[in-house]
Amino acid sequence: MRRSELEAELERHHTAAFGWALSCCGWDRDMAEDVLQESYLKVLDGRARFGERASFRTFLFAVIRRTAAEARRRLAIRKVLPLSRLERRAEGRSPSTDPGERVLRSESSAQLLAALDVLPQRQRQVLHLVFYEDLSIAGAADVLGISLGTARTHYERGKERLREVLGSQGG
Amino acid sequence: MPEHVDQDLREKFARLRAEVDDIVPPFAMPAVRRAPRRVGHVWAAAAAVLVAVVGTWYVTSSGESQVPYAIDLAATTWEAPTDFLLEIPGSALLDSIPGIGIEVPVIVEPTPQAIDTSI
Numbered sequence: 001m002r003r004s005e006l007e008a009e010l011e012r013h014h015t016a017a018f019g020w021a022l023s024c025c026g027w028d029r030d031m032a033e034d035v036l037q038e039s040y041l042k043v044l045d046g047r048a049r050f051g052e053r054a055s056f057r058t059f060l061f062a063v064i065r066r067t068a069a070e071a072r073r074r075l076a077i078r079k080v081l082p083l084s085r086l087e088r089r090a091e092g093r094s095p096s097t098d099p100g101e102r103v104l105r106s107e108s109s110a111q112l113l114a115a116l117d118v119l120p121q122r123q124r125q126v127l128h129l130v131f132y133e134d135l136s137i138a139g140a141a142d143v144l145g146i147s148l149g150t151a152r153t154h155y156e157r158g159k160e161r162l163r164e165v166l167g168s169q170g171g
Numbered sequence: 172m173p174e175h176v177d178q179d180l181r182e183k184f185a186r187l188r189a190e191v192d193d194i195v196p197p198f199a200m201p202a203v204r205r206a207p208r209r210v211g212h213v214w215a216a217a218a219a220v221l222v223a224v225v226g227t228w229y230v231t232s233s234g235e236s237q238v239p240y241a242i243d244l245a246a247t248t249w250e251a252p253t254d255f256l257l258e259i260p261g262s263a264l265l266d267s268i269p270g271i272g273i274e275v276p277v278i279v280e281p282t283p284q285a286i287d288t289s290i
Contacts, residue, residue: 007200014198019191033196041201109187131177131184159180166183 009056023128024068039067061143115165123158
């Protein structure tokens with residue numbers, strides 16, 4: 001695929017990719033934007049190659065998931081190092097622990113994100129890909145690099161748990 | 172599974188998506204950093220070739236310089252300075268096979284001060 005075609009595909013999937021990046025980054029907008037840019041770079045400079053075995057959307061989402069995982073690892077290391085406390089003090093802010101706090105203001109969305117935050121990561125990711133991104137369970141399995149059976153299990157258990165949590169919230 | 176079963180969840184996610192769609196940052200193409208990385212690879216390859224050439228030259232040239240000083244071990248003999256200690260009196264008897272009717276030379280043991288090694 002030529003660069004111009006790659007750029008057109010990235011632009012076409014930009015909105016969906018941003019939603020997926022937010023989900024992968026715990027709804028931290030700044031981190032999601034950084035991850036998205038890094039993912040686009042990987043696609044354009046050839047570090048991530050589109051093999052055309054799956055759809056471009058599936059490929060792009062898989063790249064975003066891996067890039068977000070790398071960013072989370074870097075963040076975890078920085079949190080361990082004492083230098084990160086000094087940086088935060090200098091910036092005058094503390095890290096947010098509430099998912100979506102800096103992104104969304106509606107109560108229903110905040111409740112949904114809080115409920116999703118209770119779920120294990122895999123269940124949360126499968127539900128996001130199926131319900132938010134309108135992917136099939138097989139598509140979600142491709143993005144996450146897991147088998148269809150495993151994705152189906154995460155989907156069913158995730159739905160059940162999400163309903164429980166939302167019910168307990170009164171949502 | 173019928174779609175209406177999960178309609179409640181679909182509606183919640185649809186509301187979330189609508190909110191997120193309002194805050195999506197404009198699409199911006201990142202600057203590609205491919206060229207500097209390629210240049211780096213070229214330099215690494217050039218350095219590897221240079222090291223290989225210099226290494227080959229050094230090995231071959233140093234091999235030639237060693238030729239005049241090479242020692243042919245097959246053409247040399249070596250004697251230890253203490254070899255004479257192994258020459259004992261009457262060694263001729265020990266090296267010969269005794270036989271019937273053959274006159275055996277009488278050996279007179281020399282004194283230690285005058286060992287004759289010509290026996």
